[in-house]
Amino acid sequence: MTLRMQATGFVPIFTFGKLSTARAAAEAVVRAAEENVHVTEGVVAVNVHRAYWAYQLTDKFLGSLSDGDKILADVIKKVEDLLAAESDQVTENDRLRLLHARATLQVRRHEAKDARDIALTALKLLVSRPMGQPLDVASGDIEELPPAAPPIAQVIDDAVRFRPELRALSRVVDAQEQFVSFRRRALFPDLFIGAFLETAITTNATDHTNPFVYDRFNFFEAGVALGIQFQLDVFNKVAQIDQAQAELETRIAQTAAAAEGVELEVRKIHIEVTGNYEKMEPALKAYKAGRSWLTAAALAYDIGTGDAGELIDAFLASATAEADLRRTQYEIQLGRVDLSRASGTLLIPQGQK
Secondary structure (H helix, E strand, O other): OEEEEEEEEEEEEEOOOHHHHHHHHHHHHHHHHHHHHHHHHHHHHHHHHHHHHHHHHHHHHHHHHHHHHHHHHHHHHHHHHHHHOOOOOOOHHHHHHHHHHHHHHHHHHHHHHHHHHHHHHHHHHHOOOOOOOOOOOOOOOOOOOOOOOOOHHHHHHHHHHHOHHHHHHHHHHHHHHHHHHHHHHOOOOEEEEEEEEEEEEEOOOOOOOOOOOOOOOOEEEEEEEEEEEOOOOHHHHHHHHHHHHHHHHHHHHHHHHHHHHHHHHHHHHHHHHHHHHHHHHHHHHHHHHHHHHHHHHHHHHHHOOOOHHHHHHHHHHHHHHHHHHHHHHHHHHHHHHHHHHHHOOOOOOHHHO
């Protein structure tokens, strides 16, 4: 029986920077992947805010629509009582108009309820809550608006520094630069230490001790050497350097284009957010005027000096003004969150900005 064992190994001791540049390129790729994780986290955070404020908005609508339904129910009852008493104050057309207005309101209330249920379902999905389990949504006042948007120059500066997409592209450029350096260093040789070990043991063969006898059945050999490796395909390596350099220029151009796209996105969101803040004052005035009109029309109708048409017009105007106000508040809440995402500061603690 013969037992043979053989082992060889090589350890580079100097590669003219090949190993260090390859390691640096790999680390840059890992950092780019980490920045892409931050991109996904930002999208999820925005979606959570969107679902949360949609829930608050529709819940607010439901409350207002329920109050309006009660008002119209009381008015319709009074109209029906007056019609039963054959009063000249109201007509059958007044009752029908009120019934139509209330039915329209009830449709809107069901739509708002469905929208609230959809927002709640979205929240459950986003926070990984099973559909069969309840989810207690924290109360939030949609009227409590965040601070106004900072100056556009500051937002753009934050986006250049913190936007994860740009940071990821910057890491890709770093990786490609290291790869170009790796390709260039491939023109230089590698110094290494090599070692080998080989042995054989045969049970049914004599182990010769004479050094002049070549015995391949019982022996032990080992050695260590210092070597140099140099590949002669220079033209191929030069072509690889040119290719890597071209890819680097492509990555740099992509980063510059992405920076321009980010700036355009930031400016667009900033304009929208600023415009919504400017809309708040007239929307609030319209809401207050609509509520005052509705109160006056309802009072006039109660004392018999108003008519149903004016009451319905006041009610619709008030509902429209409130819808515009709440929608503006909702867009401001989401706009500030989206602006923080666009500037890359959404998930950054305040003290680290």
